[in-house]
Amino acid sequence: MDEAVRADWGRTDMDLTSMGGTRASPGRPTEVVVDLTRIEDNAAFLRALLQPGQRLMAVVKADGYGHGAVPVAEAALRGGASWLGVAVSEEGVALRNAGINVPILVLGPSHASQICQAVAYDLDLTIFDHAQLEVLAHAARAHQTRARVHLKLDTGMGRVGLQSDQLDARWVNALRGPDLSWVGISTHFAASDDDDPEPTRRQLSRFLDALEQLRWQGALPPEIHAANSAAVLKYPGTHFTLVRAGLALYGLKPFDSVDGLKPSLAWYSEVVYLKTVPAGFHVGYGGSYTTDRPQQLAAVPVGYADGYRRIWSNRSHVLIRGRRYPVVGRVSMDQITVAVPTEDPVNVGDRVTLLGSDGDGAVPAEELAFLMDSIAYEVVTGVSQRVRRRYRSD
Numbered sequence: 001m002d003e004a005v006r007a008d009w010g011r012t013d014m015d016l017t018s019m020g021g022t023r024a025s026p027g028r029p030t031e032v033v034v035d036l037t038r039i040e041d042n043a044a045f046l047r048a049l050l051q052p053g054q055r056l057m058a059v060v061k062a063d064g065y066g067h068g069a070v071p072v073a074e075a076a077l078r079g080g081a082s083w084l085g086v087a088v089s090e091e092g093v094a095l096r097n098a099g100i101n102v103p104i105l106v107l108g109p110s111h112a113s114q115i116c117q118a119v120a121y122d123l124d125l126t127i128f129d130h131a132q133l134e135v136l137a138h139a140a141r142a143h144q145t146r147a148r149v150h151l152k153l154d155t156g157m158g159r160v161g162l163q164s165d166q167l168d169a170r171w172v173n174a175l176r177g178p179d180l181s182w183v184g185i186s187t188h189f190a191a192s193d194d195d196d197p198e199p200t201r202r203q204l205s206r207f208l209d210a211l212e213q214l215r216w217q218g219a220l221p222p223e224i225h226a227a228n229s230a231a232v233l234k235y236p237g238t239h240f241t242l243v244r245a246g247l248a249l250y251g252l253k254p255f256d257s258v259d260g261l262k263p264s265l266a267w268y269s270e271v272v273y274l275k276t277v278p279a280g281f282h283v284g285y286g287g288s289y290t291t292d293r294p295q296q297l298a299a300v301p302v303g304y305a306d307g308y309r310r311i312w313s314n315r316s317h318v319l320i321r322g323r324r325y326p327v328v329g330r331v332s333m334d335q336i337t338v339a340v341p342t343e344d345p346v347n348v349g350d351r352v353t354l355l356g357s358d359g360d361g362a363v364p365a366e367e368l369a370f371l372m373d374s375i376a377y378e379v380v381t382g383v384s385q386r387v388r389r390r391y392r393s394d
C-alpha cells in the first residue's frame with residue numbers, strides 16, 4: 001500500500017467535512033429542513049382566532065415535535081405566542097439555557113428531582129397529587145422563591161390529573177400556601193379532534209363546574225386553560241385565558257377540514273446509487289418485491305434508524321423531480337430502494353423528498369401516518385436525531 005494512503009487510513013482525527021470539498025452542507029445528504037417563517041405564520045394564524053386577553057402557548061415538547069425546540073420556540077414567539085409548553089423539566093431547562101425567558105409550563109408529571117430543577121429554572125409545574133406539594137414547598141424554600149404551579153383536573157381524559165369532583169377545600173388551602181404561587185388551572189381533552197363533539201362537551205361541562213366552585217370561594221387562579229390545537233380551531237368556548245397549541249403550530253392538521261395552516265417540515269435525501277435491472281429482480285431483505293419489468297432502482301440513504309418506518313416497506317412513495325415513485329422492498333436500517341421506470345430521467349445526486357412537496361407532488365405527514373395506522377404527531381417526532389435539522393426563513 002502506498003505510504004501516504006496508509007498514513008491517511010490510519011488517521012483517527014479525520015476531518016470528514018474537509019473531504020467533501022466545496023459542498024455547502026457536507027456529510028450524509030439526509031436532512032430535515034424546517035421553514036421557520038411558516039411556524040411564525042401558523043402562530044399568528046392561531047393567535048388571530050383568540051380574543052383580546054387570551055394568550056397562545058406554543059407547545060414545543062419532544063424537541064418541538066421533531067422540528068427543533070429552540071428555533072421553533074423563537075419563531076412562535078415572533079408570531080405572537082407568549083407562553084411555551086414542554087413535557088418534562090429537562091426540555092424547559094434547554095429553552096432557558098438558550099436565553100428564553102417567557103413563562104414555560106411543564107405539561108407532564110414531574111419526578112421529585114425534576115420538580116427541584118423546574119423551581120431552580122423558574123418553570124411552571126403541572127400538579128395533581130398532594131404528594132407533590134411537599135417536594136414543591138421544599139424546593140421553593142431552598143431557592144427562596146415561590147413555586148409556580150398549575151393544578152390539572154381530569155375531566156375525562158383518564159390519564160394524570162385530579163378527578164375534577166375531588167377538588168376540595170384542602171386543595172384550595174394547599175395551593176394558597178406560602179411557598180406556592182398558584183398560577184393556573186387546566187384540563188386536557190381526549191377527543192377534541194373527533195367529529196363527535198359530545199365527549200368534549202362533557203369534559204368542558206365538568207371543567208366549568210370546577211371553575212364555578214372556585215369562583216364561589218374567590219379562589220380562581222389567573223390562568224385557565226384547556227384547549228389543544230383541535231379545540232383552538234373548533235371550540236372557541238374552550239379558549240379561556242390561554243390555549244396550548246402544538247400540532248397546528250407546525251402546520252399539521254388535527255382534522256381534515258382545516259384551512260390556513262402551513263406545514264413547516266420537509267424531509268429530504270438524495271439518490272446515491274442507480275442501476276437498471278431486468279424483470280424478475282428481487283429487492284431487499286426477504287426479497288419482498290420483485291420487478292415485473294425492467295426498472296431503475298434508486299438507493300436512498302435513509303432507513304428505520306432515521307425514523308423512516310419499516311412498516312412503510314412496499315407502501316410509501318417519495319418524490320424525485322416532482323414525480324411520485326414507490327419505495328420497493330423492505331426499508332432497511334439505513335437505506336431504502338425506490339423504483340423508477342426506465343424511461344424517466346433520474347440521476348445520482350437528485351434530491352429525494354421523503355416528506356413535503358416538490359413541484360406539484362406532495363407527501364404530507366398525514367399520508368405517512370395513515371400508512372402506519374397512526375397520526376402525524378408520531379411521524380414528525382419519529383425522525384431520529386441522526387437526521388440533521390436545517391432552518392430557513394422565507
Ligand SMILES: *Cc1c(COP(=O)(O)O)cnc(C)c1O
Binds near residue numbers: 228229230244245
Ligand atoms: C401535547 C399537549 C398539547 C398540545 O396538543 P396538540 O394536539 O399538539 O395541539 C396540549 N396540552 C397538553 C397537556 C399536551 O400534553
